Amino acid sequence: MFEFRFESGSGVPPYLQLVHQVERAVRLGALRAGDRLPTVKEVAERLVINPNTVLKAYRELDHRGLAKGRAGQGTFIVGERRAMTKSDQARRAELRAGLEAWLTEARRAGLDTGEIDAILSTVLHDFREETK
């Protein structure tokens, strides 16, 4: 079952964090069409937030065409996302491993979380500017 989490202190509204997490999971293939999201009640209890906040996130997912609620059954991921080929999956795994290596390297160099974030967001921004 998909697990939500909160990155507190980022300033992103809680309901949007939930939306983003589903979006990312779908992109990575961790969530696929037909998968069932945890119920509103479950999420609300687990994250200790108001059920309305979860509802708003699920409504937004519906709005974005990523999930669809079925009365009495739950909320399900929709939309066809072409399955990844084996070689695609392998390449992702490699990339993932590469990033993990980079992070380990950064930690070993004595950088704390804040510094890593700073480098990440700066480099990311520059990269997007260049490849725009």
Place this chain on the structure above:
Amino acid sequence: MFEFRFESGSGVPPYLQLVHQVERAVRLGALRAGDRLPTVKEVAERLVINPNTVLKAYRELDHRGLAKGRAGQGTFIVGERRAMTKSDQARRAELRAGLEAWLTEARRAGLDTGEIDAILSTVLHDFREETK
């Protein structure tokens, strides 16, 4: 002079984005104690937002002990952040280059911005869980 920018669509309130950018710049050594931030008016005009929004960001920086406004003079970075040694700087540059290489690799593998973000935030999260 320090340049602000907006990462629109993230859901982070504009004033917080400004705060985060200064925080990151200070961490990376791009801003140092005594440096003057652009005036409230300049930022407001450049980003086409209300001066009060910029003021709010500067006030937040004050609260966080990162900057201090002086009426009639401007807003200045405050607090001693020990200068980085040459070797530290070199290590950062290496890390930066490594991350850029990773990004180039990811692009070459056909990942779009959304997918890269997805991998980044997932791996980052897992990494923090592990090293916690």
Place this chain on the structure above:
Amino acid sequence: MFEFRFESGSGVPPYLQLVHQVERAVRLGALRAGDRLPTVKEVAERLVINPNTVLKAYRELDHRGLAKGRAGQGTFIVGERRAMTKSDQARRAELRAGLEAWLTEARRAGLDTGEIDAILSTVLHDFREETK
């Protein structure tokens, strides 16, 4: 419920007066962790000021770690302030009574509010210099 008031004419910005009052109340034990402050709207209406001014005060209290706003619920005093012992409370009451006696004495000697203030601030200042 905590009651705010204005000491007009002091030159202290209204929002700061609110902050100071909460700080003092917390110090005196009149407000304790978990206590709920009146809502922004209530204070604004009672003191006939703009809600944003109250909000600014509450935000400042947040920054100082004295209170925390919870959307939809209100603003609450935060932070553990060890409860005063019975004997402590008694000593405070004595001190308070002593000060009241002094004030009565001063009034009887024909001093007006301004003169009392003058003596108070002067003696206070000297006292701090000495015990510094």
Place this chain on the structure above:
Amino acid sequence: MFEFRFESGSGVPPYLQLVHQVERAVRLGALRAGDRLPTVKEVAERLVINPNTVLKAYRELDHRGLAKGRAGQGTFIVGERRAMTKSDQARRAELRAGLEAWLTEARRAGLDTGEIDAILSTVLHDFREETK
């Protein structure tokens, strides 16, 4: 020569602090008609503030009829304040001593500056309400 000082952190605008100090000194008899205030330049240098701020305070004192600048000579306290009788002076000294005793008592009871302030302002406020 009269000495100005700053109580930082009170939120009272610097120029008003200067005004208040002269007012109090006049009330207490520490400054009397004809006494010369330090020059704008002296005050500005001593307190490390802009001369314009001192000028504004002196202008305000003029406005309130407490002091008058004489071109090329300086700023002088004006206004007849009937001299205090010997017995009046004695009574003030007694009051002052009484307050000092109270403060010593408070310190001995373990109260810090903030707590003393809290009691003072609370009792003062209540006292004014009662004798209003």
Place this chain on the structure above:
DNA sequence: GTGGTCTAGACCACA
């Protein structure tokens, strides 16, 4: 309904 962000514009304090 409760806190919080943003805008718009007036006014003040400081240099």
Place this chain on the structure above:
DNA sequence: GTGGTCTAGACCACC
């Protein structure tokens, strides 16, 4: 001109 306070009112996020 530069930071800062206050007002007024719209809109958002959370309960």
